[in-house]
Amino acid sequence: MTNDYAGEILAGSVRATARLISWLEDEDQRALEHMERLYPHTGRAYVIGITGSPGAGKSTLTDKLSYAIRRQGLTIGIIAVDPSSPFTGGAVLGDRVRMTRLGVDPGVYIRSMATRGFLGGLARATSDVVKVLDAFGKDIIIIETVGVGQDEVDIIRLADTTCLVLVPGLGDTIQSMKAGVMEIADLFVINKADRVGADQLLSEVALRIQQDSQIKNKPWTPELVKTVAVEDQGVNDLWDAIRRHRTFLESDGRLLEKRRERTRNETLQMIHNELFRRIRGRLAENGELDRLVDQILAAKTDPYAVMRGVIGDWLHTP
């Protein structure tokens, strides 16, 4: 008999939520039927992305922001994504102060996720975890990630409002940033704003935002918020700014448009993953792949011809 995880999650079971998320992390195919059952119950939560360099104070900021949100009576899911460098692995999310206090609040669900060994797997799993926490009933979902690499950029695209956290003295000068960052950030947070150099960083970012908005004529001009997260300063300002961005997105159907785009990408991704999973599975199971590799190594064919052959055999144009 199969466990009714979907039903249990909708009924508020933490245990079932944790189990399903583990399956998603492991790419366990059993997750699929539960995800499908949860799907109609998603789309209600608002998703906030918090990103920035290591050491920018994202964890502390996320925690303080969570308290501010909880004080409004809203429930929260936090997904802390570990970019999992093999060289600094885990250190980034090492000290989970939050686990002590936030973790005992039943209105808060916290989950860390680490990189797995498959292409784009982390972004895909994070997208599914957002759905689980959404169906689980969380009002606000915060995705916290270190902005390194393509996976993390794809993760941050899951957010409705993305906050880019900068810190004076970390080398986070606005000049050192790539063009893409300006596109990603809806809000800029200058954290540790009591440090030397904060005002200079603030003016740099303000100038860049101004230049950018003149060139691109974008409907939303990113806001700038100063915080000292450890002192709980500016956190309510940040929450207010997030709400203003949400209101902006909800006007004129912009939020819907954003979610339509996400649904589109997600559907393509799912079709692609499943097609590849099936083809790889069968090629590997019957030894066909090994035979093809043998032929490539014997110079009787090449990977390009094999690719065309496999796709020609398996993909049928309706």
Place this chain on the structure above:
Amino acid sequence: MTNDYAGEILAGSVRATARLISWLEDEDQRALEHMERLYPHTGRAYVIGITGSPGAGKSTLTDKLSYAIRRQGLTIGIIAVDPSSPFTGGAVLGDRVRMTRLGVDPGVYIRSMATRGFLGGLARATSDVVKVLDAFGKDIIIIETVGVGQDEVDIIRLADTTCLVLVPGLGDTIQSMKAGVMEIADLFVINKADRVGADQLLSEVALRIQQDSQIKNKPWTPELVKTVAVEDQGVNDLWDAIRRHRTFLESDGRLLEKRRERTRNETLQMIHNELFRRIRGRLAENGELDRLVDQILAAKTDPYAVMRGVIGDWLHTP
């Protein structure tokens, strides 16, 4: 009329090599036919991976190692992979000292590569660039990358011999490393070995290697090399160690086995990519995807059902 880039590359054209690599970086489909023509001319070069934390001195070490290799009369291709955090983009590979002296040596071809906006794209493009430089006739190809994220781990797997560069005082204690690193490294390089803490780091790594080899009973025990790259110290020792590892791999057909595995993954990758290109092309171009997304948003279906429908229509079991 199409340019005969493949023919020109085989004849030694730097211009054609640079152009084809740019196409690969841009995922330009025109690269495909040239890659297929070059494929029979690949598999000759030996690939060295140099990885480690930012600040470990990898660029300098790569340069000095290149001089040592050039003194043996061998030609070199260097692929410097920029992990391209949107927040620190370019800074890591910022000062290319090598461009001045190494860059004028016709026996050396240097190329920097940065992250593009597609999943696993950097690893894929790097794999293709290795093939181009191989067909171009380079004896040794050095891939230099900062070891952050899945993309970079996939890149380093392209190497026959991987050197992990550690530096005293960078927080690179062996305890902070994930298990995976021990699997990746064939050689450990303690660079800046004249610094305080070098001997301690060396003993830590040596102990860890010893423990690891006892537990896992692996055929190759990673070697440890001390270097002071800026002073050109230990670089010949490193080259000797790389050659010993190569000799080890070439005995008993281990190198062949490694390359068989790589060909297998590469073929699967190519099928994976081409599948996505076709799916996206067919569904997106004729408006079918938009119709499906409309139905999902109207709660008439869900992405899971859409996935099953498309796969049912398209997947043909040969």
